[in-house]
Amino acid sequence: MYRLNPLLRKLKRGPQVILPKDLGVILAFTGVGKKSVVVDAGAGSGFLALSLANVCKKVITYERREEFAELVKKNISRSGLKNIKVKIADVFEGIVERDVDLVSLDLAESDRVVCHAVQALRAGGFVSAYLPHAEQVKKFVDTVKATNEFEEPFVVECIMREILVREEGFRPETKGLLHTAYLAFARKKENTSAGVPEPGLKGSQS
Amino acid sequence: MYRLNPLLRKLKRGPQVILPKDLGVILAFTGVGKKSVVVDAGAGSGFLALSLANVCKKVITYERREEFAELVKKNISRSGLKNIKVKIADVFEGIVERDVDLVSLDLAESDRVVCHAVQALRAGGFVSAYLPHAEQVKKFVDTVKATNEFEEPFVVECIMREILVREEGFRPETKGLLHTAYLAFARKKENTSAGVPEPGLKGSQS
Amino acid sequence: MYRLNPLLRKLKRGPQVILPKDLGVILAFTGVGKKSVVVDAGAGSGFLALSLANVCKKVITYERREEFAELVKKNISRSGLKNIKVKIADVFEGIVERDVDLVSLDLAESDRVVCHAVQALRAGGFVSAYLPHAEQVKKFVDTVKATNEFEEPFVVECIMREILVREEGFRPETKGLLHTAYLAFARKKENTSAGVPEPGLKGSQS
């Protein structure tokens, strides 16, 4: 039903993984590609981080929970991808990377990372957030606007249906996924004087 | 409304372009990445070909109409991407490339290219088709199945809504796109003895 | 999940029943009300017929399969509604009623009833069809157009999502129904000279 692509089929799944329909939205709406450097946070099983690594130059994924970091490392090894690093660190305390093209967030409180994303992003880079609930979206959007460092943020949702093409006829599948998450995006202004004070940084790269 | 990413915003648009929501589906469901070689056909304005080139190692795009080929070349130049070639050739007459990871089709009669895609694809590679009408989907799926060279094909549609987060509240936008196209996918079997006879090939690479 | 209203909750369900979301579309797009007389065909469990009877002056429902007719009668008795009759008859052979406001069809081959609907409907009355597959829709629409007795037909689909409003936040439900059927409608022309020859009629009212 989820139509995982060959890369994702190699991976071990944790309790919740981001699905191809939403991965696609992040790739297409940010336009990241072979030259992009991405910071990902809330690694989970690593589905999003590895999908980004499959496309981008380099991915650094923050995960503070040891057991998830282990799962991601196992999945990196299964994927064969070499351009991804797991950082066992709390992204709420800061992002050490600079000049990155995308900060991709899959965390309940993604809004709390916006101030760090401002520091990490290059001018014109994107922050994206995967947010199941409306309240999270509102908080994220309000926080982004308050920084005054981003262009107007936007939010989309993707309702995907599989279409059955069978002997008896053409029709959408009867049952399936109705909602995963809202996807919020904001692009850092092209010419911005970083005026947001950032808390101290911690985190050890693995 | 279409939320074109920075790459796409640089391009000149022809009458119909594939939108980010559908680009994302193609990227995510095929899993193409930095190592992938793609043949694209029905270049149009080059939006799909350039989005693939942004992510993949190499893209060859077939376009038989001179004026569209010119538009694509102009757009390649605007994009700054170097890993894409326009071939002024009729893809219905054949694909000369071999061992490609994806054959991406945006043509009214994509079904007529399936026999060539079989020849061009590596084992495990994908053919994708962007098809506005149900009848096209049925023809494409039937043709794919008839080759016996692909795993079971699948078809999806992506209904995307932009979500407004404003002073007055959170809600989806009132009006917008309800349909662009169905997206059909088929993966070439891992171990397949190519048994489909192919018509003669033509086409000059530019 | 289906949110059956109090009337429907009283009924015994057969294998497939039309759901409130689709009942609502039929009621709202045809505008039937207290003064309307309806012929329904393909009674099934009687959900549609009884929902129409709840709103309309009189409903006659055709069902040729004895066991379903029994189920409908049982459900009529459970509902307490008095303005509905079950006719054990084959609607493909004809409709005896005249001047009806709506002919409501839930049959695989609804197109084969269009010629009878023309005879049964008053000028300005509607025929509606509940059709799961695209091919059925096409056949129905083409048949309607060929009669030249109806205004331009139209077809809709209703994608309904339940919204969860909980402690943890506001979001659409994760899984549920993605498709039931397409709903096709055609209104008989206001001034029409019934020119469609109709096969002989049969059927005994129960």
Place this chain on the structure above:
Amino acid sequence: MYRLNPLLRKLKRGPQVILPKDLGVILAFTGVGKKSVVVDAGAGSGFLALSLANVCKKVITYERREEFAELVKKNISRSGLKNIKVKIADVFEGIVERDVDLVSLDLAESDRVVCHAVQALRAGGFVSAYLPHAEQVKKFVDTVKATNEFEEPFVVECIMREILVREEGFRPETKGLLHTAYLAFARKKENTSAGVPEPGLKGSQS
């Protein structure tokens, strides 16, 4: 595009009217019918009130703005329906009717009418609310729950697409409505001891 039924086509439209897709949901999810008495509030152009009157025994619609009340009266006259009364009164101050089957709300602050709906509804009757924004939905649901007089409320949204069946093929329409409103419903408990104190009532029936 809106496919107004023959009743609605007779009416004069104000700036915003409830559309058939949403009317249908209210009819089908509450199950109101020929025996039902309905109180409607926020008459607007009267589309909802008149659609309910077309189906129900009696409708009383509250509208405090004189100019809208005039529009509704004009529309009642156009419709030919006799079982509907306009009350120029502020529903936030109370509902005088008792034992009604449905209180149907189309007001920005529908939550403020919940306490009056409790008084007006018979046991087993419904309150429904048409609410464009998520925040309104949350407030309404929370208010309903706080009364402890209703079964668990539920909320749905209906995404409707028109399907084009043409020479060139079958597909959903390209552009159209993506959102009108969320529809919230709550059913008054069957055995309830009305324990909610109600403010004083005002309002003159016209």
